């Protein structure tokens with residue numbers, strides 16, 4: 001399993017010859033599409049998912065749910081349909097490198113009758129799973145993990161999960177909590193989940209989970225910090241309108257900032273379930289001007305790029321792009337609060353320290369982040385470590401440093417297969 005990753009595609013990033021100016025229309029949010037698929041699979045009736053993300057993470061999620069007996073039709077260009085059916089094994093699920101699949105799908109498999117095996121890419125086996133495996137066990141699920149606590153997993157479902165109370169240390173990933181909450185309405189006793197440990201990262205992703213659960217008819221209480229209560233009950237099928245992916249837009253916004261240009265994310269909604277305020281606050285601190293009107297969300301470069309001292313724990317998936325901007329800024333930066341991204345697609349703190357350092361930036365690696373001192377940068381070949389967001393970071397550096405190459409740009413297919421072409425179109429004005 002996992003052998004179906006795309007062939008590596010070496011790529012030289014285009015250098016910017018002037019300010020970029022464009023409206024980009026990006027596909028739907030990865031996080032919203034994954035949640036919509038799971039909630040639709042667990043619902044009492046059919047659902048439609050409009051403007052989903054069609055990328056490796058979401059098509060593998062669809063395939064995994066299909067393997068469990070759910071009719072997921074992804075042939076529509078603009079909308080997918082999901083018709084739930086009895087959940088059953090035996091089945092195998094390829095998680096690829098997707099945290100959303102390896103954390104959201106095992107609780108669904110626990111509700112199936114039969115054995116379900118999960119495995120993924122070589123890098124996926126390094127990603128943490130133990131806390132969610134142990135929480136599922138404490139809720140009555142028969143589940144095996146590898147000796148290191150991760151993939152491959154074997155879930156032996158009986159068709160029901162007792163549920164009830166569970167304690168988890170979710171400091172390693174908010175997805176441990178989201179994964180349990182999404183399936184919890186279908187547990188016989190629902191779920192009272194309590195986090196104990198260092199802070200849970202990615203609070204906006206937890207809010208997205210509880211918003212979407214409520215939108216599907218679940219009763220959820222999150223009024224007590226670090227405790228989530230989900231009542232047992234049926235979920236409703238519905239129409240999900242997926243917003244453009246804000247994290248996927250980050251490198252395009254960064255291009256506006258590096259070149260003193262302007263990029264508009266078209267189709268941006270007035271009210272969003274993604275952390276728009278946190279992201280725009282961060283880009284503003286780095287020197288951008290941000291505005292919103294009926295055309296979408298626009299980020300303008302001002303000609304200045306400032307270093308920042310920032311806790312990125314709420315938007316940790318943006319760390320690679322923010323680190324690239326920091327390396328091009330007019331003063332040093334400290335990026336903190338993201339120890340857990342050592343368990344993302346790769347150890348992003350180590351990977352950024354190595355690649356930015358080789359390119360000429362001064363980098364000090366800390367357990368939970370990086371200090372970055374801009375320096376004269378030189379063209380290097382960036383190792384992308386199978387990580388789409390390392391590729392985004394390299395592309396941002398490449399705008400300013402002619403000849404910056406990537407060992408592989410095909411890894412961007414995880415969340416945006418069109419990335420190389422969209423990027424080239426933006427930079428060259430095509």
Ligand SMILES: O=C(O)C1=C[C@@H](OP(=O)(O)O)[C@@H](O)[C@H](O)C1
Nearest residue numbers: 031173174175201202205316317
């Ligand atoms: O639930 C989600 O959709 C996500 C939660 C976050 O995970 P972590 O809390 O592990 O950072 C985020 O980084 C990831 O890209 C997507």
Ligand SMILES: C=C(OP(=O)(O)O)C(=O)O
Nearest residue numbers: 097098099100317344389
């Ligand atoms: C951390 C990320 O992904 P995943 O959902 O695989 O955890 C990411 O997309 O930056």
